[in-house]
Amino acid sequence: MIQRDNATSPALGAHPAVTGAYTIDPVHSTIGFSVRHAMITNVRGRFDRFEGLLVLDGSAPSRSKAYVSVQTDSMDTGAADRDAHLAGPDFFDSATFPLMTFHSTGIVPLGDDEFRLTGSLRIKDIELPLDIDVVFGGAGDDAFGNHRVGFAGSATLRRSDWGLAWNTPLDTGGVLISDKVTLTLDISAIRTEREAAA
Numbered sequence: 001m002i003q004r005d006n007a008t009s010p011a012l013g014a015h016p017a018v019t020g021a022y023t024i025d026p027v028h029s030t031i032g033f034s035v036r037h038a039m040i041t042n043v044r045g046r047f048d049r050f051e052g053l054l055v056l057d058g059s060a061p062s063r064s065k066a067y068v069s070v071q072t073d074s075m076d077t078g079a080a081d082r083d084a085h086l087a088g089p090d091f092f093d094s095a096t097f098p099l100m101t102f103h104s105t106g107i108v109p110l111g112d113d114e115f116r117l118t119g120s121l122r123i124k125d126i127e128l129p130l131d132i133d134v135v136f137g138g139a140g141d142d143a144f145g146n147h148r149v150g151f152a153g154s155a156t157l158r159r160s161d162w163g164l165a166w167n168t169p170l171d172t173g174g175v176l177i178s179d180k181v182t183l184t185l186d187i188s189a190i191r192t193e194r195e196a197a198a
Helices: 080-087
Strands: 020-024 030-037 041-047 050-056 065-071 099-111 114-123 126-141 147-158 177-193
Touching: 020 147, 050 177, 099 126, 126 177
Parallel strands: none
Antiparallel strands: 020 050, 020 177, 030 041, 030 177, 050 065, 065 099, 099 114, 114 126, 126 147, 147 177
């Protein structure tokens, strides 16, 4: 993730130089999640295989767009048995629905370098609205001459809304896995095409 430096990386709305099309660099990006386990702690994981396209308008951020596709069998929670269960029919059913996708429908500037990305998240055969709060991390050229932008984001959803409703009750009360899931994004993207602002 490119670190934010307000002295050299002003807000996207004041940074028309970022305008262009970018592909997400999966080597330097993370799509992660956390969920409450056994009512006492959080289990964290990430998806290892994903791709995405950002079409940015630095002069008018509300016209920017984002598309992301994630391979649902690529999750890593640090436990192979748990990962296999999550990829199975109780959860993502990756054999039938190998991709989870998000596409933006709008971007609302919240001030400074913060934005709300509105869009639709599709898991399995269910597509529902999802808002992601995003912070612009900065822009600059890397050591290889690639122009990069960075963003960090988060969103909270109820997994049961997308049909991921499996659970089991605990003898002490409550359930094994919380319905609430927090998604976290740390994105570095490389510009592939510079476009003139409309």
